[in-house]
Amino acid sequence: MTNLPIRRVTTDVLDVAYHEAGPADGAPVILLHGFPYDIHSYVEVAPMLAEAGHRVVVPYLRGHGPTRFLRPDTPRSGQQAALGADVIALMDALRIPRAVLAGYDWGGRAACVAAALHPGRVAGLVSVNSYLVQDISTAMHPLPPDLEAGFWYFFYFLTERGRAGLTAxxxxxxxxxxxxxxxxxxxxxxxxxxxxxxxxNPDYVEVVIHSYRHRLGQAAGAPDYAEAEAALALAPAITVPTVTLDGTADGNFPATDGSPSAVHFTGPRAHHRVPDAGHNLPQEAPAAFVAAVREVTP
Known part of the structure; x- marks a missing residue:
């Protein structure tokens, strides 16, 4: 079993642990993992992209792995604006002016947020399950029963029983x-x-609990991200070149033809269905994920 070696870099909020591979002067690609997963979702994708000449950066998200908050008084927020801001801050710390962003689940949301709010920094986007910017205003609207069943943990984490369960x-x-x-x-x-x-990670539980409570409108966002959240509430368009992916065996997100979210993508966009892949698509179908990254690379 391969374990990806890590490096560290400091942003304004975090001491970020990340894996890096490929030539330092290669076209940068930042690969972003989801919950409850880690950087090893990209254990095959990262070396494939590095071999193709990319500079590949795979960070542990806030609250995961060796990534740490710098200050004890920083809110342990897991809201979407925080995740997107972390991506841009990481790029600043690594002196990467523009990069392809690629991810799924929380990582896909972070990539979509960064692309929507900072298009000048994003050379291309790969997002599993299409447009992942959350509409907090509709957070408590009921979903079809099959989706509600799959998202049981959203509601579990609203309770103190859920916090205790996740801790243990x-x-x-x-x-x-x-x-x-x-x-x-x-x-x-x-x-x-x-x-x-x-x-x-000592902040894992707090970040996860806040993420789902904020997503369902049951927790306030951190003040530092209020302006970004206000912009995201308008469902901003993504203008950068994009490839969206759906796995045909995703247990929570039925594969589509990509049209339901087409209104949110106003730049060049392709949508692909990946046979037999589930939600952790880069680990389950690494070749398809690499092909998508290559498709949006300038």
Whole structure:
């Protein structure tokens, strides 16, 4: 089992742990993982892109792995504006003026937020499940029963029982989510153990709980991100070249032809369905994910 080596860099808020591969002067690509996963979603994608000549950066998101907050009084926010701001701050710290951003789940949301609010910094976008900017105003609208069932943890985390459960059972909760999200993915206990190391971050529970409570309109956002959240509430268009992906075996997001979110993409865009891939698409179908990154690379 391969473990990706990490480096560290400091932003205004975080000490970010990240993996880097490929030539320093290669076209930059930032790969962003989801919840409850870690950077090893890209354990095959990263070397493939590096071999193709890209500078590949794969950070642990806030609250995950060795990434740490610099100050104890910083709100442990998991809201979408914070995740997007972290991407831009990481680029600043690494002196990357523009990059392709690619991700799924939380990472896809961070990439969409950065692309929507900072298009000049984003050379291209790859997003699993299309447009992932959240509309907080409709957060409590009911979903179809099959989706509500898959998103059980959204509502579980609204409760103090959910906070206690996540604190005590980080790996076990991840396993339940993985099996629902990716019913055709034959992951191993070692795969899950490797990712679960990232959940031992001391801020993991607080960041995750805040993320879902804010998403469902049950927690206030951090003041530093109020302006960005106001802009995101308008569902800003994404203008950068984009490839969106749907796995046909995603347990929570049925694959579409891409048209439901087409209004949100006003630049060049292609949409692909990836056969038999689930929610953790880069780890389940690395070649398809690499092809999508290459498709949007200038």
């Amino acid at each position: 059972n980080r790996r076990q909760i991840a396993e339940v989510i993985w099996r629902r999200n990716s019913p055709k993915w034959s992951f191993t206990a070692a795969d899950l153990d490797r990712a679960a190391q990232a959940f031992e």
